[in-house]
Amino acid sequence: MTTPRTKNPVPSWLSTPYPSVSHSIISFPRPHVLLVTINRPSHMNCLPVEATIELGALWSWYDSEPALRCAVFTGAGTRAFCAGMDLKQRLDIINTNDVALDYPRGGFGGMSNRTGKKPIVVACNGHAHGGGFEIVLNADVIFASPNASFRLPEVLRGVAALAGALPRCMMLFGNHRTMDLCLSGRVLSVEEAVQWGLVKEIVPQEKLVSRALDYASDIAALCPDSVIISRLGAREAWETGVSRATIRGQELYADGMLKSKNAEEGLAAYREKRDPKWYPSHL
Template identity: 80%
Template sequence: MSSSAPRTKNLVPDWIQVPYPHVEQCIISFPRKHILLVTINRPQFMNCLPVETTIELGALWKWYDSEPELRAAVFTGAGERAFCAGMDLKQRLDILNTNDVAHEYPQGGFGGMTNRTGKKPIIIACNGHAHGGGMEIVLNADVIFASPNADFRLPEVLRGVSALAGALPRCMVLFGNHRTMDLVLTGRTLTLKEAVEWGLVKEVVAQEKLLERAIDYADEIAALCPDSVIISRLAAREAWETGISRATMRGQELWAEKMLKSKNAAEGLAAYREKRTPKWYPSHL
């Protein structure tokens, strides 16, 4: 990661209402108002995640969704080699042999993200390899920026396991049958060039500018109506989860009336009429 990556935990700003849950192997910071930055801090282990950390991250993302003043999050890894190399395989073998740690991940899945629906967007600044569970996290994120040395891989067939945290159906939706089969049956690396061409990566950014670019992008989202961002994201994700026809109905059923009656809708329309910048209220959806 670039030298701008955080190395120490920031103080909690006064606009945060509830303290965030502890995450032992990650650095939690708030680079700008309304933005959460989470940095996996195990560069010596390619930022792989032990079970305890993935459970803690599950609690953190739930806290993020419930904190009214937070509007966008950036997820990255420390160092310049890997965003996340997946689960800690050495610990996983110990679990199989001793049962010292629970097998179950939280409801949100690996890293608290692979089965996450959530309310608010998470942007990935992929600063290197995203392999195994790391790629599964990327596949379920909202927008991905990547450094020139980034690549992606589902190597589970080489380890005697399978990518069962959501990657397989998501690859099918994103890439189609034949590209997906090529990846998951061989465990080969998806190059950055392919990841851009296949629509996985939004933008390639120099390593030293990657984090700043992702935060700037999060800032763009945070400047918008938080209710509209939450509802638009959830309505779009319904197609991901349920199919297009059902998603169209659920978007209207669940969110349209509540959105149109909100203080932020009134503020946005008034600001348009008065030709001024809107002043958004915290979202309590």
């Protein structure tokens, strides 16, 4: 097993150790906030199969760790957030007839088909192409640098974007914009991405991660149970459709939120005109 790579010491407030990773840097720069940085800048932060498996395990751990409430995902360097799959490795797998290791249930990068419990904010520090774009499409909130761009270049490579991007593009952008992207393989500029509602803000490169961390800290300061359930209630429509999402949201609210100590604390704090002191979420 490789040694975990950290930028900061592991905080004592974590209840469980995080999985070992060798292709990313893990740090905890703010209270209750996880920062994950893909650390392959010389390869445009593309991900081999092993890196995707690592990230799948890491996001599962993040969801189960009560002390963590929001995560930020970014890439090392200033050129690329993630250029997608390591295509050289993929070609080797095809040429040698090796069987690739199975991707985690969350899909590429552990994220392209992730549902999860807790929010992940992307600080897109450059190109997000192929699988990198598929990760971004399933993130909860996206900040991007001025040089960021988004692309599904699979038609140029003899493959297809089957890790979650196509249906998500259709839901986000509609038929004609999706067809424009996936049939031409063209680059979607960061300015277009803002116009299309994908990117929340364009932030200067040197301030990008800090801005995303500030935003994550704002989320982490809120009731963790409310954040989890609000996110799941909204995402249910993404997965199942509006009518089912309405019913499921009510089930989650009744069975989860009102039975938690945080519901009592939040309502008591409102009555007593004080700031609430949230408990870790065990949903």
